[in-house]
Amino acid sequence: MTSRGSATLVGLSAIAMWSLLGLMAAAAGAVPPFLMNALAFGISGVGATLALALTGRLSALRQPLKVWIFGTAGLFGFHFFYFTSLQHAPKVEANLVNYAWPLLIVLFSGLLPGERLRWHHVAGAGLGLAGAALIVTGGRGLAVDPAHAWGYGAAVASALIWSSYSVLSRRLGAVPTAAVAGFCLATAVLSGLCHLALEETRWPDGPTAWTALVGLGLFPVGLAFFAWDVGVKRGNIQVLGAASYLSPLFSTVFLILAGFGRFTPAIVVAAAMITGGALLASKDVLLKPRAAPEPA
Structure with missing residues (x-):
């Protein structure tokens, strides 16, 4: 355990x-989002399923229908609505709303x-x-237009x-992590259908x-x-939630280092805020008192 x-x-x-x-998606070029999703999840799903077959663990994919619906809805549903938001609202505002998930x-x-x-x-x-x-x-104001509701x-x-x-996965703790391979395959198929249609x-x-x-x-x-x-x-799900804001920070830094952007004072301030927030949320872990030594 x-x-x-x-x-x-x-x-x-x-x-x-x-x-x-962000860096890998930028390097992949102008591939439509649902096609990129289908190809990437196809690679991960097929690769993981082959690994399960080689190690004799394919039985992990035999899960109740409700588990398949839950896992597929999580992976595909998130990406479907995220891509939809970018198509029907300004990207800056849509990204910020999406980042409420942590x-x-x-x-x-x-x-x-x-x-x-x-x-x-x-x-x-x-x-x-x-x-x-x-x-x-980037430190600029937001323009929320009701037309993009x-x-x-x-x-x-x-x-x-x-x-x-993420939170309800805790209630399905008995479902092996290997079952995620099946969720990836299902997400790849649904993303492929969305690509063909849209x-x-x-x-x-x-x-x-x-x-x-491939990366x-x-x-x-x-x-x-x-x-x-x-x-x-x-x-520790609270620590993971707060620390998730490190992802857009590091993503921005990697894009800048690769030549897709530049450092600004706003990024430095944001780095301090995100890092401080992650440390504050992790206070219980970082300041956990050590157990007293056993008496001789």
């Missing part, structure tokens, strides 16, 4: 991998048995959200779906773009979801 601390570290590795999502994870975690929601969890996640807002907006609604739906999926096909252009797409399928859209499953089921 994975310890709570170890599971939290595994969950944090998912956040690190998601930080590479804060929602922290708030919803208080409803779980055995979890206690404290002020510093909420304050840390709130500080992280403020930092994420600074990154997404459908897009904003889709962004809210994406945030609610992912936060609910998008014009445009394949990755050249070896670099294909390499980036997406292996890590941010692959291994990360398995690591996240371990983290939210057995780790």
